[in-house]
Amino acid sequence: MTSHFADRLFEAVKTKKTCLTVGLDPVYSRLPSAIRNHLQMNDEFDVDAAVDAIFDFCTQTMRIVAPMVPAIKMNIAFFEKYLWEGIEAYYALISEADDLGLEVIGDVKRGDVGHTAEFYASAHLENPELTGLEDTLVPDAITVNGYSGVDGIEPFAETATKQGKGVFVLVRTSNPSAADIQDFSDANGIKMYEKMADIVNQVADKKDRIGAKGYSNIGMVVGGTSPDVTSALRTRYKKIWFLIPGYGSQGASAADCIRFCKTDGTGALVNASRSIIYAYEKPKYKDQYGDDWKRCIEQAVIDAKVDLANAMQTKL
Amino acid sequence: MTSHFADRLFEAVKTKKTCLTVGLDPVYSRLPSAIRNHLQMNDEFDVDAAVDAIFDFCTQTMRIVAPMVPAIKMNIAFFEKYLWEGIEAYYALISEADDLGLEVIGDVKRGDVGHTAEFYASAHLENPELTGLEDTLVPDAITVNGYSGVDGIEPFAETATKQGKGVFVLVRTSNPSAADIQDFSDANGIKMYEKMADIVNQVADKKDRIGAKGYSNIGMVVGGTSPDVTSALRTRYKKIWFLIPGYGSQGASAADCIRFCKTDGTGALVNASRSIIYAYEKPKYKDQYGDDWKRCIEQAVIDAKVDLANAMQTKL
Numbered sequence: 215m216t217s218h219f220a221d222r223l224f225e226a227v228k229t230k231k232t233c234l235t236v237g238l239d240p241v242y243s244r245l246p247s248a249i250r251n252h253l254q255m256n257d258e259f260d261v262d263a264a265v266d267a268i269f270d271f272c273t274q275t276m277r278i279v280a281p282m283v284p285a286i287k288m289n290i291a292f293f294e295k296y297l298w299e300g301i302e303a304y305y306a307l308i309s310e311a312d313d314l315g316l317e318v319i320g321d322v323k324r325g326d327v328g329h330t331a332e333f334y335a336s337a338h339l340e341n342p343e344l345t346g347l348e349d350t351l352v353p354d355a356i357t358v359n360g361y362s363g364v365d366g367i368e369p370f371a372e373t374a375t376k377q378g379k380g381v382f383v384l385v386r387t388s389n390p391s392a393a394d395i396q397d398f399s400d401a402n403g404i405k406m407y408e409k410m411a412d413i414v415n416q417v418a419d420k421k422d423r424i425g426a427k428g429y430s431n432i433g434m435v436v437g438g439t440s441p442d443v444t445s446a447l448r449t450r451y452k453k454i455w456f457l458i459p460g461y462g463s464q465g466a467s468a469a470d471c472i473r474f475c476k477t478d479g480t481g482a483l484v485n486a487s488r489s490i491i492y493a494y495e496k497p498k499y500k501d502q503y504g505d506d507w508k509r510c511i512e513q514a515v516i517d518a519k520v521d522l523a524n525a526m527q528t529k530l
Numbered sequence: 531m532t533s534h535f536a537d538r539l540f541e542a543v544k545t546k547k548t549c550l551t552v553g554l555d556p557v558y559s560r561l562p563s564a565i566r567n568h569l570q571m572n573d574e575f576d577v578d579a580a581v582d583a584i585f586d587f588c589t590q591t592m593r594i595v596a597p598m599v600p601a602i603k604m605n606i607a608f609f610e611k612y613l614w615e616g617i618e619a620y621y622a623l624i625s626e627a628d629d630l631g632l633e634v635i636g637d638v639k640r641g642d643v644g645h646t647a648e649f650y651a652s653a654h655l656e657n658p659e660l661t662g663l664e665d666t667l668v669p670d671a672i673t674v675n676g677y678s679g680v681d682g683i684e685p686f687a688e689t690a691t692k693q694g695k696g697v698f699v700l701v702r703t704s705n706p707s708a709a710d711i712q713d714f715s716d717a718n719g720i721k722m723y724e725k726m727a728d729i730v731n732q733v734a735d736k737k738d739r740i741g742a743k744g745y746s747n748i749g750m751v752v753g754g755t756s757p758d759v760t761s762a763l764r765t766r767y768k769k770i771w772f773l774i775p776g777y778g779s780q781g782a783s784a785a786d787c788i789r790f791c792k793t794d795g796t797g798a799l800v801n802a803s804r805s806i807i808y809a810y811e812k813p814k815y816k817d818q819y820g821d822d823w824k825r826c827i828e829q830a831v832i833d834a835k836v837d838l839a840n841a842m843q844t845k846l
Contacts (some may be wrong), residue, residue, distance in 0.1 A: 223620070259660055292649050296658075331607075349575050363708050365708070366703075366705065389682065394680065428543070
């Protein structure tokens, strides 16, 4: 993989005609009963059965969404719950996603400094050149926590750039208490998240990091749930891809999220996780498609794409 | 494990008569040649050989240091480099450490919000009740990144408290660029890290979290390299255990670090990683003990303990 991550993302968004990404946050107890009742996967408290069920669910979900969205986001916490067995499944799913032509964002929120950050970066952004792990693929991009400052971001950025990969640094998260830390303001009214965005932009806006389409491979994570505090970021940082969590279950509207897209529809990925992968729990879909959980997911993706496209039309 | 983490730590520090902890940051290329030349472990690019070498080194190092220090800190980045194979070794080493009577701090710097944080907390602070992982032990405490605010800290604190475990939240890190983010000041001169410390203290200072010795199981990570900016924290937060990285290779002196200890020697863990586990690389030890790498590590621990004890005497 030697192409530029930001260019691949640009092409993928153009091809799929949407900025929607699907987040895989698999929780055993919420998997479709067809999977949970399967003879080899019906024991939540057996690590092999549970991981097989999650792997099966994620693989099938990716096959449904792959023709419709540019990327998936995999939150590693839901795999770490099963320790090394879960991590093996996480990496195996990346290969499946790659086969399906999906860009994969590993939502790992790693962060450390110097030497240690290099080891994290290697694990998550560099395909291992190790006998025994030969065919393992890492994600196309990961999320990074930048609380340590530029020392903690640069090692990830450097590895990502060398490997044709990307990094999204947490700038403004979508949870209620985020404001306590991230909206902490200096004497001039500059907020912590704005300072963080400035630091990330310094890392992002380097010649070798800007792709042919004008975007950097180093992006920012900004929650869609706080559009009032973050809407200036799009105009301020023209070379940045934004990863926007919070659409769907977390309560951000399509209009809230779409403001991070440029008029050509690129520049932001709007992620929905639970509202799509558990669509079969909702009466809206369940009443129509019954036990056909895959059809429910498919329709939820279609509906989300339409919702975002309509918001985009209104904005233009 | 139902006892209180902060009480266990208190006893361990009193018993071992030191606040020194040893950090395991194993890097294959720096392992003793006796290990790297071993027939089954001499191939850095074979995952089994590399992980076996690291496991062997860490086990032997723990056996040397266990009689002398209260705790070890394992940085998971150095294990994640070997993906799931490394993670399996990480958890296996926790069992080894437990057998040796060491408290184990998993330096994982995880952080996320709500639901996702609960999954991380479960993976890292709750012994798995899963067939196939029955005998696996998790660390006694982990490090957590609190950039998301209290929503991102509380789920870890809750699981830790239920499980008799602990959490150390990053407040002020020991790297040069930490100041850009963590010393960001508001109109009253309050710095970001002070705000973070306040939030952590709110989580820590709850009735069910304070042990018999007056300390909370929720602590703070504060780098020893910035004593000027952080010295007020010890007096301000009397119920907090501080985890102090930066002693040794990162340049913090014993006096810098010891100021986080109370006069009875408790209240802080001062961590040294590379300066101890790679002591055999230093002429000071190599010239005296030759190829006896274990003796070099042992002496480095003794010397660090004396250095910290002397600084403590001077302070009193």
